[in-house]
Amino acid sequence: MSRREVGERKAVISGIGQSDVGRRLNREPLSLTIDACLEAIADAGLTPADIDGLATYPGNMTVPPGFSGAGVTEVQDALRLELDWFHGGIESPGQLGSVINACLAVAAGLCDHVLCFRTVWEATAQGDKSRASTMPGAGSMGRGGSVRMGSFMQWNLPFGAPSAANWIGMMAQRHFHEYGTTREQLAGIALNGRRNAARNPKAIYTAPMTLDDYLEVRMISDPLCLYDCDVPSDGSTAMIVSRAEAATSLRKPPIHVEAVGSAIRGRPSWDQWDDLTTMALRDAASMLWERSGLTPADVDVAQLYDGFSFITLCWLEALGFCGQGEGGPFVEGGTRIALDGELPVNTHGGQLSAGRLHGYGFLHEACVQLWGEGGERQVAGSPEVALAAAGGGPLAGCLLLTR
Amino acid sequence: MTRPFRVLPELTPENQHFWTGGERGELCILRCQSAACATWIHPPAPVCPTCFGREVAPEVTSGKAEVHTFTINRQPWYPNLDPPYLVAIVELPEQAGLRLTTNLVGMEVEEAAIGQPVSVTFEQYDDVWLPFFEPDLEPDVEGEDPSVGGAEGEDDS
16 A cells, blocks of 8 residues: 655744633633743744744634634734735634645645644633524524424434534433443543642633532433533634744744545444444544554553543544444543543543633644643643544544654 | 424425425435446435446335434433434335434333334325334234235235
8 A cells, every 4th residue: 555645844933822711701802822832932932024824723604603803804804914825714624724735834844833623612602691502593493484404414413412412412412322331430520630730820610520420410311411522712722833844943843744644435424423432533544554554552641622521532532542333432531531540631620620622622732742831731651642632523633742 | 382493494395205204205316227236325425336337217205214323312402302312323125224313212211222123104294205114013024025925015905
């Protein structure tokens, strides 16, 4: 089999930034975005004049409320960027698809320094209304007449299943059925996130959580309980993807992109995916290892999407840290994935406890750990290889990073 | 009692067979019209994903299914659609992997189980007949051709 060129190795990450993170910050989302962007640019030792590429997920959108904080246009104009390449859009390999695109842009020589950002302000946008008020169709309810929906949503919404909690809940149920996975095992992910969040000054939820707390909290969509679901948050995260040759004398040693995974080889659907226990994570993870000589055993720290705890379990299986169906025993008790465990996972607390920054938080934390900037949550032994993965269901993208 | 609020599908020529077949008590799914292929296609698409033939048309299914997975939704999302209720993905016997999302009805939420045989039942909302599934008390014997004899259609004649 002919081996493709691994073009993403011409890309590095040269700086990171993050705004305040919280519930209902009541800040302008563009202002949060600029906080994160300026911090990332300065972190790399660059100025806005050096930025010639811009990438974001999901681009400018007005619904769901707070899902997009700013698009390419607003950020370019606010900072008067002179761009050779830009992209914003939602049809990509998960949230980190935008960063993967940036890697390809610099590798292709289209630009030197891409500012990548993701902003959410779902907590402020939701305001004092219920979570249900943000669901598709909710905005039109109570005005008489029926609410009609096209697109893929038509296959879920009529059945009162508007939330990813329902869709992921059904995948988890199937995993429980096939492999004997239990809620007690799944709890290991939520509890690990909460423990790590206590060491992260920006984390939202830091109060200690016990297994009993987890087992007794209300259920949302069986087998998922409240603590299996992330919570709407406000915050912006940014990073600079640079062309390796243009980043040799910047402020910090560059983080190398060893490989990316962007594949989706099954049906792009929440209910038609062939094996619901694997999701698209299976394909993205498989592609990532096809492009690298490294193996799961080489990874020192893994930041794996936890919009729902069950998704982290699936990423662990997909990436080969354990076998298919063995995720439950792998995370049970949480010692293996703890800060001082054999594979520290979600060292910042993940979205479950540190805040739903929607994908970018995991890549940010992977860089924090590789640069040794983790403070109280820094993994011992100077991690050299990190994995950042984001997305669930039919959305999945991942990056393998080295320093 | 007020009827539950339901977001309804926007009817189009492409999806109408699925959402309105219930008026005749029929669960209709698109199918490749090449006799050699005859792949069932869901959600509807203007091409067969197996042979890439362009002749596709709705056909009536057995209306039987098996629960592939399910969840007990316990969160209120819509007015008068009161939790708990069952959301499920069911798989039709016509073809491996031929699935759809639905509600399981006619059972307590604790009674749902993966692998459970179910059969379609329709509920009308405006011009849409939503296909729900209820326990199938007379599932077909494995391998039996549902078009020959079987449990349905004979009792009333």
